[in-house]
Amino acid sequence: MFAKPHLKLTLEGAQALLEAAVVKAEQIGVPECIAIVDDGGHLLAFARMDGARTLSVETARRKAATAASTARPTGGIAADVDTKLALATDGKLTNLKGGLPVVVDGKVVGGIGVGSGTGEQDLEVATAAIAAAVPQLRS
Amino acid sequence: MFAKPHLKLTLEGAQALLEAAVVKAEQIGVPECIAIVDDGGHLLAFARMDGARTLSVETARRKAATAASTARPTGGIAADVDTKLALATDGKLTNLKGGLPVVVDGKVVGGIGVGSGTGEQDLEVATAAIAAAVPQLRS
């Protein structure tokens, strides 16, 4: 088979995730950087909330891209391997918490990455965004 | 004076610019990457419309940051200087058309950068976004 059926995350979908993440971040009172990427790790939608760290723009993006590539939450790589992986990818693969894959109909269509809070806060915001925005569109 | 009053572009302002840009891009039928940065060149809001080029994510961002830093539209640097400036900034300063400063009450508060169309289309979208979204914020 030359090419197989897949799904492509739309800007509409990415913005739904972004909005849901902002709502959650406001609820817990933590300004966040939120990045949504497609399955190739390329940015689709982004927001830096007032007060969020400028240096988290990039960590949020890399968390999203890492989750999209690995198809699992960021932060779970063994401690003896994660620095090696980061160095071997010029820092693109990050093991910071706060990245989740976006899965629709069993296919990874992208990733969400949240940064500027603690790892736990970032993950909480990403989790809430997935829960609020993704399920309503599953078949 | 140790520090002086300034204006800081908010996420709300950045998103107003982003939405106005998307509206214009849809009107002219050109999917675009649109980046809004603050006065430090750091990303505030971003959207890649369906069909826009992944390689334009970065050019849109750099156009926005260049406009914010230079306080003028991108694309106007003399031909014998622009490559030198690009090389001396590792490509961060770009002379591609499609970047405009965001000016409020005479202060540069950020930049908008648009990429994926022709330079003229990109500039048209950026211009329309500034016209639609910025005036309402002026005092």
Next chain:
Amino acid sequence: MFAKPHLKLTLEGAQALLEAAVVKAEQIGVPECIAIVDDGGHLLAFARMDGARTLSVETARRKAATAASTARPTGGIAADVDTKLALATDGKLTNLKGGLPVVVDGKVVGGIGVGSGTGEQDLEVATAAIAAAVPQLRS
């Protein structure tokens, strides 16, 4: 719509393109580097034929990724813009000839990039590969 139907280039498809390119390169007697990428510009399959240039490994890859992102053959960007685009993408967007998008059922699923010959030879090999490998799978 959160996500829309798309197609994903398989390794089988990428290898069919690669083999067809090698056949053509052998016919014209020009050793080539041949890269096949997916729609996100990520490498799927690659071959450097005996005698092809090591520095063309990277140009072939970038031609493929540029064609996949721009949805058109590389080499057609106006002379006053192409260096600016290269600089603004850290050299990722290249205007060297020899890159073609891989289109199936109207969808860009990836790109092929060929390098080590002249631009015309590289393009001839890429064109032959697309002609030989892609049509047989169109619906």
Next chain:
Amino acid sequence: MFAKPHLKLTLEGAQALLEAAVVKAEQIGVPECIAIVDDGGHLLAFARMDGARTLSVETARRKAATAASTARPTGGIAADVDTKLALATDGKLTNLKGGLPVVVDGKVVGGIGVGSGTGEQDLEVATAAIAAAVPQLRS
């Protein structure tokens, strides 16, 4: 002696290694990125199996290049040295498991690097490829 006899890994040899690696990866049910490089660390052949991680394209390549350069399996550098070596080579030397030198008649002619599985799975695939493809080339 100004220059001495050497052996040069061919594309045919590289593709034999690649195919043997794919067979093993399919047997153990782990989609992998597989890179074959020459003795200069330059890519000769590559395949990303369907489902393998895009971020492993680069780690597989670096494992192969590291094994070719060091003439030994990757992953064996002492823990207090490996980060220093990675930093001093801009990440080019990696101590991730999954890279093996390709040795013919006592000469290192290249390297194979496998990535996307666990380090053990990657190494198992690389080992099987060497065992299946290299002996037949020995004199």
